Amino acid sequence: RKEVEQDPGPFNVPEGATVAFNCTYSNSASQSFFWYRQDCRKEPKLLMSVYSSGNEDGRFTAQLNRASQYISLLIRDSKLSDSATYLCVVIQPSGGSYIPTFGRGTSLIVHP
Amino acid sequence: EPEVTQTPSHQVTQMGQEVILRCVPISNHLYFYWYRQILGQKVEFLVSFYNNEISEKSEIFDDQFSVERPDGSNFTLKIRSTKLEDSAMYFCASSELRPGYGDTQYFGPGTRLTVL
Numbered sequence: 142r143k144e145v146e147q148d149p150g151p152f153n154v155p156e157g158a159t160v161a162f163n164c165t166y167s168n169s170a171s172q173s174f175f176w177y178r179q180d181c182r183k184e185p186k187l188l189m190s191v192y193s194s195g196n197e198d199g200r201f202t203a204q205l206n207r208a209s210q211y212i213s214l215l216i217r218d219s220k221l222s223d224s225a226t227y228l229c230v231v232i233q234p235s236g237g238s239y240i241p242t243f244g245r246g247t248s249l250i251v252h253p
Numbered sequence: 254e255p256e257v258t259q260t261p262s263h264q265v266t267q268m269g270q271e272v273i274l275r276c277v278p279i280s281n282h283l284y285f286y287w288y289r290q291i292l293g294q295k296v297e298f299l300v301s302f303y304n305n306e307i308s309e310k311s312e313i314f315d316d317q318f319s320v321e322r323p324d325g326s327n328f329t330l331k332i333r334s335t336k337l338e339d340s341a342m343y344f345c346a347s348s349e350l351r352p353g354y355g356d357t358q359y360f361g362p363g364t365r366l367t368v369l
Contacts, residue, residue: 173356175357179296182342183362183363184344184360184361184362184363185296185344185360186360187357187358187359190357228295228296232356235309236309238301238308238309238351239309239351240298240301240309240311241286241298241358242298243288243295243296243297243298244295245294245295246295
């Protein structure tokens, strides 16, 4: 199975900053893409799906670049509550089906 | 808002013992999954389940593991003879659509398994 790579960070930013994360994937036949956030010792929670046209949800913007095989997440006006690990999830083909592959996550620390 | 539930929240067992982890997926979801996350490592796919059978499994999901949907609501993961390296957080998830077709998976809070 091909891998999903993320910079583990941590990204240490002040409140109000803009921060961007990238995630690269190596299987060009990957089908769907998501960003999840995970707080310490908690379950992953869906942040947003990622579409080729790009999508925005409040302060969060996600982009997919199929040609270069990466997805990105931009967080504007960072809040203390944004501190978490951000997980990239790629749905990759496997046999006749698709399975989710997680990146290791990028840690974000937002400080006052 | 509907949610995935898991029991127990923490299970401690002796090496070689059998454990059963339980999950109740969201009621109208058709696809169910188990993942594990060893402390400090990434979330790893174990198995997906649809229409009462396994649809996909990873190399981690060997003969020591099995899944079952014993009734209309529960989805279980059994580890037959636990090893020390099975210590991890086990997450159950469910989705309405099949993987690769715009699905969104919703995760339960996890069961922390500690094998002594």
